[in-house]
Amino acid sequence: MQAAIHPVSDVGSMKAWLSRVPATRDFPDDFITTLKGQGPAFVIEMTTTPGCVPCGDLWMKLGVLAHRYRWGLQTISGENAMIRSGRLGLPWVGYPVAWVRPVNDPGRTIPIAIGTDHEVNLARNLYLSAKMLTGVRAAVGVRAMSKFTGIVGAPTPPTRRHR
Numbered sequence: 001m002q003a004a005i006h007p008v009s010d011v012g013s014m015k016a017w018l019s020r021v022p023a024t025r026d027f028p029d030d031f032i033t034t035l036k037g038q039g040p041a042f043v044i045e046m047t048t049t050p051g052c053v054p055c056g057d058l059w060m061k062l063g064v065l066a067h068r069y070r071w072g073l074q075t076i077s078g079e080n081a082m083i084r085s086g087r088l089g090l091p092w093v094g095y096p097v098a099w100v101r102p103v104n105d106p107g108r109t110i111p112i113a114i115g116t117d118h119e120v121n122l123a124r125n126l127y128l129s130a131k132m133l134t135g136v137r138a139a140v141g142v143r144a145m146s147k148f149t150g151i152v153g154a155p156t157p158p159t160r161r162h163r
Contacts, residue, residue, distance in 0.1 A: 004150045005093050005115075005150045005152060006115070006152065007153065007154040008053055008151060008152070008153070008154055009053060009153070009154035010053060011053055013053075014053050014054055014116065017149070017151045018116070018117075018118065018149070018151060021117065021118060021121070021149050021151075023118045023120050023121060024118075024121050024124040025120075027127075028127075031123075031127055034127055034131065035069040035071075035123065035127055035130065036069050038130040038134065039066075039069040039070040039130075040070050040071075040103075041103055041130075042071055042100050042103060042126075042129070042130060043072035043074060043100070043101060043102075044065075044071055044072065044074075044099070044100055044126070045073075045074055045075065045076045045099045045101065046062065046073075046075060046096050046097065046098040046099070046113075047075065047076055047078050047081045047095050047096050047097050047098075048075055048096055049078065049095045049153065051153070052096065052152075052153030053153060054095070054096055054115055054116040054151050054152055055095050055096040058098060058113060058115075058117070059096070062098060062122060064119065065119065065122060065126060069126070071126065076099070078095065081099070084109055084111075085097070085111075088111070090111065090114075093114055093115075093150065094152045094153060094155065095152060096115065096116065096152065096153070097111060097113065097114050097115075098112050098122075099111050100112050100125075100126065100133070101133075102133055110129045110132055110133065111148075112125035112126060112128075112129050113125060113148060114149070114150055114152070115148060115149045115151035115152045117148070117149045121149075
């Protein structure tokens, strides 16, 4: 897990890690139609914590995509995300993690980002999540979506109290 997680605490470190991440270049013919047509049926949920640089970056990118394609966007607690991760057998890696679920079904969630990513990769994952939640075989979508960056916020060192 350590090799796949890249904690960053400043914008320069985050951009350095992101520069290594390939951006999606090829999209299916129904990409925009699917994102715009299916958007109102789904909500994007993500975890965040104060001072987390990748959280702010992911929130900004998801905000643009949510507005463009009319998807809902909201935050969820770290505890809620840990429970979701556990149900799927994913390790809890910290902040941010983004999920997609149908508006009317909080029990059906798909992780679309572990850490921040390029906007085009996030759009690809929104597309794949919509396809998976509307009937495409899960194995196809998971295989295509399985390249999460792991660029997460660096843990805050515990504060020491002086007595």
